[in-house]
Amino acid sequence: MIDTTTLTTVLRRAARRVRGTPEATGRRAPTGATVPMLGLRAGSRERLQAMMQASLANGHVVRFELPWITAHMITHPDQIEEVLISRHREFDKKTRGYDKLREFLGHGLLTSDGDFWLRQRRIAQPAFHKKRVDGFVGQMAQATDDMLDRWDRELSVTHERDVASEMMRLTLRIAALTLLSSDTESNGSSIAEPIGRAVTTLVHEANHRINELVTLPDHWPTRRNRERKVAMDTLDGTVLGIIEARRRALGRGEAAVHEDLLQMFLEATDADTGARMNDQQLRDEIMTMFLAGHETTANALTWALYLLGKSPHVARALRDEARTVLGDRAPTAEDVGKLELSRRVVSEALRLYPPVWIVGRSTIHELELGGYTIPARSLLFVVPYITHRHPDFWRDPEGFDPDRFAPERKGEMLHKHQYFPFIAGPRMCIGAQFAMHESILALSQITRRFRVSLVPGQIIEPEPMITLRPAHGVRVALDRW
Ligand code: HEM
Structure with missing residues (x-):
């Protein structure tokens, strides 16, 4: 029987092979599991798990085609910094x-x-x-x-x-x-x-x-x-x-x-x-x-x-x-x-x-983010819950370890915006x-x-x-x- 960690690793490697380099521009982001997501009860724990799986399997920019709008989930600190700080004027709360x-x-x-x-x-x-x-x-x-x-x-x-x-x-x-x-x-x-x-x-x-x-x-x-x-x-x-x-x-x-x-x-x-x-x-x-x-x-x-x-x-x-x-x-x-x-x-x-656990923004115009094209007036969300537990950024991400915030372990945090x-x-x-x-x-x-x-x-x-x-x-x- 294959455990979930192994399955996750296999899925992520496969996704990277399919996607090629993330720097390529003018491309649509890989699509996450929109259909199963929508089938899940809003507010259910399974939604959190489905979003994590979508990020692990597809990378840090994932597209969801929702019935009313295209949405992108952004989980990498570099793009989080762009959305919230350096390019914040390109987004609003509509x-x-x-x-x-x-x-x-x-x-x-x-x-x-x-x-x-x-x-x-x-x-x-x-x-x-x-x-x-x-x-x-x-x-x-x-x-x-x-x-x-x-x-x-x-x-x-x-x-x-x-x-x-x-x-x-x-x-x-x-x-x-x-x-x-x-x-x-x-x-x-x-x-x-x-x-x-x-x-x-x-x-x-x-x-x-x-x-x-x-x-x-x-x-x-x-x-x-x-x-x-x-x-x-x-x-x-x-x-x-x-x-x-x-x-x-x-x-x-x-x-x-x-x-x-x-x-x-x-x-x-x-x-x-x-x-x-x-x-x-x-x-x-x-x-x-x-x-x-x-x-x-x-x-x-x-x-x-x-x-x-x-x-x-x-x-x-x-x-x-x-x-x-x-x-x-x-x-x-x-x-x-x-x-x-x-x-x-x-x-x-x-x-x-x-x-x-989730913060939503609307794109004011079409833009490039993380190597992908994001349409104008689409939904974009950054998700502290996912980035805070992502194995790309945290050692033992699910473990309760208050000392990871001790000054002597500051070096473990590789990205300024992996915690927000x-x-x-x-x-x-x-x-x-x-x-x-x-x-x-x-x-x-x-x-x-x-x-x-x-x-x-x-x-x-x-x-x-x-x-x-x-x-x-x-x-x-x-x-x-
Ligand atoms: C642990 C507790 C808290 C957390 C995790 C939290 C988190 C957040 C986050 C993530 C936002 C940004 C939302 C967005 O832009 O979409 C926000 C905005 C805001 N929070 Fe908090 N908050 C907390 C406590 C408080 C407290 C104690 C107050 C007031 C006494 C407060 C008042 C506000 C206000 C007014 C905004 C809007 C700020 C603006 O857009 O200028 N929050 N909060």
Whole structure:
């Protein structure tokens, strides 16, 4: 019987023989397994495997003829650099995926392009400068300790938790506290659950709309449409409520109290016209930050805890680091740089399970990439999940090895852009540093107090939707050390 590694090697050699040199121009890229791909359920683990097989068998530029468009998957760091940095002006976000996201997020920082995007990015950028993010550490750490205190109090009732929903609750609270000066928890009650449900509904709905050929009109009274409306009303209600409360505070002359992202958006004026953002723009920006600012980080933390559950020796080393660096005091901004193992664990979790596992762009005109012609207005995607696990770039690509990010092993990384969980270039995640601070601290604080073991018998598998979530959550047992 032939094993999959041998099969993969044979397929790749055969593909190289057929293709000849990759430098040849004016040629169409080899086509991947479009038909089996389409036959697979959207969001299924098999899709990830099929994409990896397509890359291994065909090389780093693979063409898929989808029913509505030609698409190319780009997995080599050289071309990733071209798409995201040196030739980024040749691509935009006029993709089906972003069209569907716009139906929920409107035209915020994540979903807009061109001059409008640049203007909004400049307004938001100061809220994410290192000094500002350092200033959030106190609130991040306090919110995490509040969660751990709750876990501790409830140990007599249960040792089991679904860390996927716990991390959503934590990161939602941190994003709302730091960026919008608003608390999603007060007096023991939390609005995290309805928001979590709404976000899950919309992630599934957006994914469904991207993958289905026909979307029924929003006003048709289908079950999906009813659920989508409830989810949208929940999120809109929350976001508009936060904006309204701030406007009322402004009216009472309390504006100086807050110097957060919401305030920056409220005060921003157009350099040419002097106009402020209208209500719709404000809603779209705050909704974008509210969602982009918590869902991804929650997934990163969940996957990191899953990996630690499978590697108790790393969890113990992390506990030791936390106790040495932090002792039993509250973390400060200076500690973040000292929690080296925690940073490596987060980096490795982001390699194996990048929350934004795929990033799509549309080609503005016909162009050559990696030796192949890519048509105008076709879909192009770079896929951190595939490049991060590709045997061309990583030793033991499937293994959990946080030390591969240790400074002494830097030489192992041959290409600058073989690792890009936050992508790179002008559209790089504005919250990358925020997310790293938050995750490094939370992981350290959790392992300082608790041993986290995976509850046996559960199926834990990634669900490649818009983000990479665990399909059925991740149930863990908690014990004080
Ligand atoms: C581990 C956590 C995170 C990951 C993996 C992540 C990843 C990404 C990626 C890959 C993009 C680029 C998408 C594209 O251009 O198609 C992006 C954009 C963005 N992210 Fe994040 N992100 C994370 C956390 C955050 C946080 C904490 C915030 C805000 C507090 C945030 C806000 C944004 C925004 C606003 C954009 C759009 C930026 C622009 O286009 O100018 N993200 N993120």
